[in-house]
Amino acid sequence: MGTTIKVSVGDKLPLFVRDGTVEHWNRFAAVNNEFAAHHWDPDIAKAEGFPAPFCMAPLQLAFFHAMLRDWLGEGGRIISVTAKLKGPFFKGQTLTGLACVTGINVINGEKHADLDLSQIDETDRTIAIGKAQVALSDN
Amino acid sequence: MSGGISSTKVTPEMTAIVGKTMRESISHPVTVSDIRKWAIAVYYPQDPPPLFWDENYAKTTKYGGIVAPEEFNPFAWATEKPSITEPKVAQTAFSEHELGVEPPEYSAMLLTEIRESYSATRICPGDVIRSTVRISDYFEREGRMGHMLYATLSNEWRNQNDEWIRTTESVFVRY
Numbered sequence: 001m002g003t004t005i006k007v008s009v010g011d012k013l014p015l016f017v018r019d020g021t022v023e024h025w026n027r028f029a030a031v032n033n034e035f036a037a038h039h040w041d042p043d044i045a046k047a048e049g050f051p052a053p054f055c056m057a058p059l060q061l062a063f064f065h066a067m068l069r070d071w072l073g074e075g076g077r078i079i080s081v082t083a084k085l086k087g088p089f090f091k092g093q094t095l096t097g098l099a100c101v102t103g104i105n106v107i108n109g110e111k112h113a114d115l116d117l118s119q120i121d122e123t124d125r126t127i128a129i130g131k132a133q134v135a136l137s138d139n
Numbered sequence: 140m141s142g143g144i145s146s147t148k149v150t151p152e153m154t155a156i157v158g159k160t161m162r163e164s165i166s167h168p169v170t171v172s173d174i175r176k177w178a179i180a181v182y183y184p185q186d187p188p189p190l191f192w193d194e195n196y197a198k199t200t201k202y203g204g205i206v207a208p209e210e211f212n213p214f215a216w217a218t219e220k221p222s223i224t225e226p227k228v229a230q231t232a233f234s235e236h237e238l239g240v241e242p243p244e245y246s247a248m249l250l251t252e253i254r255e256s257y258s259a260t261r262i263c264p265g266d267v268i269r270s271t272v273r274i275s276d277y278f279e280r281e282g283r284m285g286h287m288l289y290a291t292l293s294n295e296w297r298n299q300n301d302e303w304i305r306t307t308e309s310v311f312v313r314y
């Protein structure tokens with residue numbers, strides 16, 4: 001509590017990895033009331049032009065948040081997260097979340113870090129990109 | 140409003156509704172169970188951090204109790220307003236019709252970008268969250284699909300003490 005983690009520009013966060021499974025996405029569908037069939041029904045996904053069911057965008061956004069929290073611990077906080085969705089995360093694929101510190105600033109006595117975010121699949125195809133700003137301490 | 144295009148699809152009526160409240164929702168009081176389920180679903184198959192599910196642990200933290208993950212959504216299921224008996228309005232997709240304005244014709248609408256910003260105040264069990272949605276801007280450009288009309292939907296959340304919690308800006312493109 002209240003401790004500032006040591007951060008430098010160029011630091012990379014631990015990877016955040018999740019397999020694309022309906023078992024996972026159904027759990028998120030249940031809490032977010034998000035039951036579009038293309039997230040779980042292969043026939044519907046194909047009829048809409050997709051090769052397989054794909055993950056919900058809010059869950060992909062939640063993955064960015066979880067990755068940041070895993071790194072920050074409870075001493076920090078998320079100030080902002082932006083995400084641009086570049087392509088679906090399909091069932092059977094593996095998503096890897098990456099983040100790199102791009103800047104460090106002190107704002108009103110609070111140490112902030114800027115980060116570049118991305119999510120790729122196992123072929124290095126970019127699924128999403130984004131940016132985040134976090135506070136590193138609890139002043 | 141426009142960049143590199145010869146005509147605009149943004150009518151004076153559309154410009155006039157920028158910044159006006161399009162819809163307002165009020166959550167039921169958030170419960171510990173709501174928060175636990177959300178965290179379990181996001182972190183699956185790993186266990187979520189104990190701050191989101193272990194009350195004894197959470198009491199020892201700076202928060203003094205369980206708080207919700209920043210991205211937690213208290214409006215997913217039934218809400219105080221609109222009530223469960225009223226027609227459900229999608230939280231993200233939108234239409235100018237909601238403010239009595241005719242939207243432009245288009246063949247597709249896609250969500251292209253999400254921008255979340257958070258205060259230091261977290262959502263806690265018992266909180267009642269008010270969501271206010273507005274169109275915050277329009278802009279246009281020529282793209283691969285022709286004339287692209289972008290609209291930013293701003294969704295501001297405040298708690299029962301009128302403390303700002305979060306703002307979500309969702310950028311939709313229509314073409």
